[in-house]
Amino acid sequence: MVVRYNPHGMSIYDSDQRKIEQARRKLRSDAKKDGYTPSKRALYLAGWVMIFSSVPPAVLPTDTIAALYRVRWQVELVIKRMKSLLDIDKLRAREGSALAELYLHGKLLYTWVLEKRARQRCGEDWNRLDQSRRATPWRIWKLLRQELAVAIDGVSHWDLSRWQDCLHVLQERPQRRKLQTLPNQANGLSNI
Numbered sequence: 001m002v003v004r005y006n007p008h009g010m011s012i013y014d015s016d017q018r019k020i021e022q023a024r025r026k027l028r029s030d031a032k033k034d035g036y037t038p039s040k041r042a043l044y045l046a047g048w049v050m051i052f053s054s055v056p057p058a059v060l061p062t063d064t065i066a067a068l069y070r071v072r073w074q075v076e077l078v079i080k081r082m083k084s085l086l087d088i089d090k091l092r093a094r095e096g097s098a099l100a101e102l103y104l105h106g107k108l109l110y111t112w113v114l115e116k117r118a119r120q121r122c123g124e125d126w127n128r129l130d131q132s133r134r135a136t137p138w139r140i141w142k143l144l145r146q147e148l149a150v151a152i153d154g155v156s157h158w159d160l161s162r163w164q165d166c167l168h169v170l171q172e173r174p175q176r177r178k179l180q181t182l183p184n185q186a187n188g189l190s191n192i
Helices: 017-034 040-045 062-086 098-122 138-153 160-170
Strands: 002-005 010-014 048-052
Touching: 017 040, 048 062, 062 098, 062 138, 098 138
Parallel strands: none
Antiparallel strands: 002 010, 010 048
């Protein structure tokens, strides 16, 4: 329920009773961990949500703004999925370098390919937010990631007669330091 809207863009909502009790339980639990008791005022305010918006109610009703605020969590879940399944937050390059930018663009392109393939497999409407949904994309993305890994690596098309050429290409580039090897005296020992 919307309690009030003011021209400065602040709307205050109270949650349903189940969510209010859930928020209060979390507040009590967190307070207990930190060694204090929450005040009556804090427990009362735990049931309210404040949203600031520059959109006037004539353009979007405040109930719609509240619904959009709740949906914004889906965007955060997409980012979390990209971090978890694709390691998009772990770039193998220095921050701010051209390589980091290229690496990030490659991961974003890979994400786009995954999403496009998911829509091909599951249908265009399979994960739309403007209709009821039956599943989340986590398992679909995991499965498609495995499928794409095989396609990208091309394992099914490897020519095993060229394996020595592959090993040559995969060698370290010349460096000043030598790669570590066993000392000559240890070469004869069988338990190393």
